[in-house]
Amino acid sequence: MMGTGRGVGAMAVAAAYVVVLLSAAILVGGADKMASSKEWPGRVRKSSSVLSLFNMREKSKFWSRNVLSHVNEDFDVSKEVGREAKANYTKAGYLGYYLKLEEIDSIHIPIPINLIFVGFNGEGNQDIKLGQAELERWFSKIDHLIEHTRVPQQGESLTPFYRLKGDGTQRHHLPLVSNTHYNYSVHSIEMNDGVTRVFERAIIALSRREDPSDTKPDTEVLWQVDMDSMSHIFSSFISFLELDDAYNIIVLNPKRNATRANYGYRRGLSEEELRHLENDGDVKKKVLQSKRLHVSNTLDKDRYQKPLYARHPMMKFAWTTAGHADTGHWVDAYNGALAEVEKDSYGKSTVDSMIHTAQQILADHSEEGNALFRALKDGKPTNLQADCLTNTWVGKQRWAFVDLTAAPLTWGPTVGGEGVRVERSLPSVDENFGLHSAENDGASEEEAHEALQKMVQDRFILFEEKEDPQQHAVDMLLAEIDVYEMFYFKHCQGRKVHLSLCEELRERMSDVKTELSSYSDELPEETQRVKAVDALKRIEEWNLFLAPVVKPEAFSLSRDSFLAHLASTLSGSMKHLITPSTADGAFHYYEKIVFQIYVITQEKLKNPALLPVDVEAFTGSLKELVVPPQKVAFSVKKVVLSDDPPLAMAFSVARRAAAVPVLLVNGTYRSSNRVYLDSLLLQEQLQRLSGFGPHSDLNEQGRISLEVPIFWFVRSGEEPLFIDKHYVAKALPDMVFVVQSSQPKWESHLQCNSKVFHWDLSRPMKAAVAAVGEHLAGLVETQLTYSHAHQNTAQDWTWVAGSHILSCTTKGYQVSSFQSDAIARSYMVTALDESIETVNAAISLLSKEGTCILPIDLQIAGVIIYRLLILCENGHEGFEINFSIV
Known part of the structure; x- marks a missing residue:
């Protein structure tokens, strides 16, 4: 936002220049209206330049004082040149065409965005590895121009809960689709495994059960990660990389922990914890006594030293991977800090962890701490609303993150609305890259043997009454293949920890294949030989118990589907979070x-x-x-x-x-x-x-x-x-x-x-x-934006999480840097749009003003124009042109 005043000032000077030219038009051609017979040609609209407010040609007599000062020189030269200048002027037909002016289509504002990928170097969930080519292929597509938009006012609809807050008036001072465009410069950075390990360690160290009274195993409960502590880690991480002045979207893909597979992020206490505080008088008393104590957060410190070198994306847009040399200071510092957290929490119960979190909230002296203190004193902690458990978050500074490994969580309107968060709103790493779901990996060797024996008994019971099993050898082998197939798909496929029984069955399948090969040539009956040949083809096609044959096109389709979904999610952050729409009107x-x-x-x-x-x-x-x-x-x-x-x-x-x-x-x-x-x-x-x-x-x-x-x-x-x-x-x-x-x-x-x-x-x-x-x-809710396709308001609830004024999942009301920037940008866009309208209106007038020659001293006219130009450049923008031509 540093260039706001300068950009608006330049527009004001441009408008003043147009006023001067319009005055020149009055001097030169305002009396007799001797317009040339040449018609005004249809102008071809060209694409705008980011570096220029006007689409000017090299020989255009505009914008530069040095150029404009030569206007009178065209008439103060030899008579031959003077006649040529007059001829060019009169033949132009219209002043706009003579000055080669074109209306402003758009002005571009650069927006730097960093997409930081953590856990995509082969060490995260499902061992995903994204190369530089894939990062450029998929995430450079969102490096484009988007117009600033305004949300139209609407009245009450059939679903009144989800209507916009219309005030009964349609305020179209400025267009819904602005002439100001945002030029996103998207840069992707892939972090090393050291950074991934820090976040994986933090998720485990800072998580606690959602319900302290729940006695179920760890694998069956929902865990909540303390967002207050995680915010220190994210802020420190962005500050260490020196990316504070850009917008940063962090995509997390940590490896899934076996005991804490289902987790989310929450600021403060859960509803179950508040209920426990209300019912347990001893715990409530213990928390209240800590109101005057100083409870520090181990992670709330600058635990790193900035590197002596300036190697970071804001210096050069060439850094696509961050090795240990780039982040080693930060990784080592926060590994030490998390070791202290783990030491402090070792041996503590779930209730003790809840008490410690409540003590930190009270010691913070924030609005949340004061509200918790009042509720505890009144004996009604359950009167407080617990924040939602989410897998995305918008920070106080210019960062936000999405965790693809966290539990699929939902939020939004209870009924109606659109764009609400559902379980499949975010791309699933497990569904796209996992061969087998985690819940089917639990069978032990003993359980697998028992399952195999039961399958054998159920399948071979049909052959017990046969008098001569040798006459049905092929049928027996087919039944054996059926059992192995069922067992393979249930207990062998996709397991990361392989069963020894699967290896034994692989060897047995090799023997079965040999037997079927011999039967296909030796059996006297044609029907039995055909069965043996078909069974042999079946084994070769299924390739059971061997390394699975993955078709490249199928793998590529799944991978591309995942990356396309992720790119769409990140693209939505630009329209809803980074450069959101504003309300209809001029601000x-x-x-x-x-x-x-x-x-x-x-x-x-x-x-x-x-x-x-x-x-x-x-x-x-x-x-x-x-x-x-x-x-x-x-x-x-x-x-x-x-x-x-x-x-x-x-x-x-x-x-x-x-x-x-x-x-x-x-x-x-x-x-x-x-x-x-x-x-x-x-x-x-x-x-x-x-x-x-x-x-x-x-x-x-x-x-x-x-x-x-x-x-x-x-x-x-x-x-x-x-x-x-x-x-x-x-x-x-x-x-x-x-x-x-x-x-x-x-x-x-x-x-x-x-x-x-x-x-x-x-x-x-x-x-x-x-x-x-x-x-x-004109700040509006984060979920709202303007849809060009529908020419109306659209909603997407993905990025409404976070403790800020536009979030619907928390009770916090901080103003984040995203909102502060949106406010300043709203003022700037209003000034630019109004200036563009003024300048385009002046150019439109010039394009309709005919060229003619008046009986007036042209040298004097040139001097008047030149002096008016000097007044404009000296900042006298409020002067009045008050003269008449007699």
């Missing part, structure tokens, strides 16, 4: 943002000094929405409806009730009666009241300040209050609404892993900050 940069917070209660508070809203936490989060060098100011005002009749009337007029259909996770249907505020009615009422309207200061230098009114309604009582039936916060073009009720746990329309996700209506902080972000810069 401008202001030097100062003034947040006017109105806390509105129904009755007077018993203690006026204690607000029911955590203003300090709210203002702290709002500061994260400000981009450098913006300044911020706050004003907080308490309003009681009983003391303000006009506001009470506005509140009453906007109050509505509705019956909302609800379908729960278990499939139960019910009708819910909801009380809500109609945002459009409330907005209209408040606009009529003095002192509540928005205000922005502008002068000739630009936009100075913007006032953002935030109305925070606090409702007491058992009945919750919503906005427009479904929301607790809503952004409108000129104000923001937030409603707060007393319910700490309200069933939402969202689910994760077949469990309903609850909203805390008593602290709608996350929704409030997200609504202000939408008001300021």
Whole structure:
């Protein structure tokens, strides 16, 4: 975002140049309208250049002051040259054609992205190895241009839970598909096995059972990896590689651990752990006593030394593999740190691990820690909503990851919607590369022998009553082959630890093949010889108990299918996470943002000094929405409806009730009666009241300040209050609404892993900050984007995980670097699109202005144009052209 001001300034100067040229047109051809008979030719639109705002030819008389200063020289030379210049001017027909101007198609913004592959060097799950050719073949395809898009406003549809938050107006100030394009520079890096081992070790060391009271074996339970600790590892890893200024998507493929095959990532405590805290008084007391203790995180340190050499992808886009020499410092440091973690956790029970995690949360003094402390003191930890267990995550800095080995997890709307996360949303390494599922690898040698004996008894019982088995020798061998085939597919195929019995049967199959070869020539009966020949072909085709013959085309198809699915998933991260769509409208940069917070209660508070809203936490989060060098100011005002009749009337007029259909996770249907505020009615009422309207200061230098009114309604009582039936916060073009009720746990329309996700209506902080972000810069939910094919909104819930304001799987409300960059980029794209519209409009006017010669001193005209140009370049962009031609 460092080039924002410079790029916008260049556009302003370009617009000023066009004004000068338009003035020249008035001087030269505005009186008699003596247009040439030459018609304006149809212009051919050319592809835009990244380095130029205009598609200019080499001899174009535009853009350079040195070039423009020679305009009057065309008329101040010999009469012969002067006549030629006049002829060229009049023959052009139109000024735009004479100046060889073309409208701006697009402006490109470079976006650097690193795709970091961990566990794809032959040491990860299923021993996958990706070569440089495959990385370039599959992941260079997403190195392309994508237009910035805006999400259109929509009204309520038949599935109201999943509609966009429309405000009743269609704001098409700017096109839904922007003239600003993102030029992705995608770079793939494959990490060495040392880095893979660090992440595999961290997953085991930082994981604990989801349910501390579950006594099932380790292989049958679900494990949760502490995301707070893992975040330190990811942040340190990106910082060590010096990739902080680029966007980084990490693809993990760790080797599957036999005892912890099913795992996911979670920040904080699980629902089962919160229930255990509530029911076990001793554990709860032990956790509360650690509130004042300093519990450090072993991984929360800079445990590495930066290399003395500058070998990293941001210096050269030639680094596709990272050897031990490149990452050895970091690998050694974090192996030592994880050894300390393993030492501290050795011998601890699942409950002890849960207590240690709770102590770390309390010691962090974050909003999550304060919420846990309040819940423990009230004796109701279960009032807290546990974060979802996920296999993707968006970090606080510019990194995100996806773990392909983690358990297949789901989240999204309970019913309806599109693009929700299902078990097959991510590509499966095991399904594409595994020959055999893990659950079938467990038969021991003894169990295999017993299974073989049972198969033999079941199959050969038909031959027990035969008087002369020698007459049926071929049939006996065919039955033996049937048994071996069944046994092979059940107990031998795809095993990494081979059974000795399979090796014995391989030798027996060789003997069977020899016997059938002899029978095919010696048997007197033709039918028996045909059976022997067919059985021999059957053995050769199946190739049982030998090295499997894998067809190259089948293996390539499975591999290509996996890589195509992975590339599609990573491509979605660009449209939803790195350069997300914004809301429909124009969002401008202001030097100062003034947040006017109105806390509105129904009755007077018993203690006026204690607000029911955590203003300090709210203002702290709002500061994260400000981009450098913006300044911020706050004003907080308490309003009681009983003391303000006009506001009470506005509140009453906007109050509505509705019956909302609800379908729960278990499939139960019910009708819910909801009380809500109609945002459009409330907005209209408040606009009529003095002192509540928005205000922005502008002068000739630009936009100075913007006032953002935030109305925070606090409702007491058992009945919750919503906005427009479904929301607790809503952004409108000129104000923001937030409603707060007393319910700490309200069933939402969202689910994760077949469990309903609850909203805390008593602290709608996350929704409030997200609504202000939408008001300021057009931030929308991560799952939303614009579909060119449908020309409407599309959804993809893959990248909504993470502890940030736009995530639906956690209760955290941090503003990550992805959102901070999106805010700054929104301001820049608005300025660029508006500048492009202005310049293209001026060029369109020039293209319609005919060329003619007026009886005026052309030298004087040239001097006037030249001086106007000097004024433009000196920054006098606000001057007025106020003269007339007589």
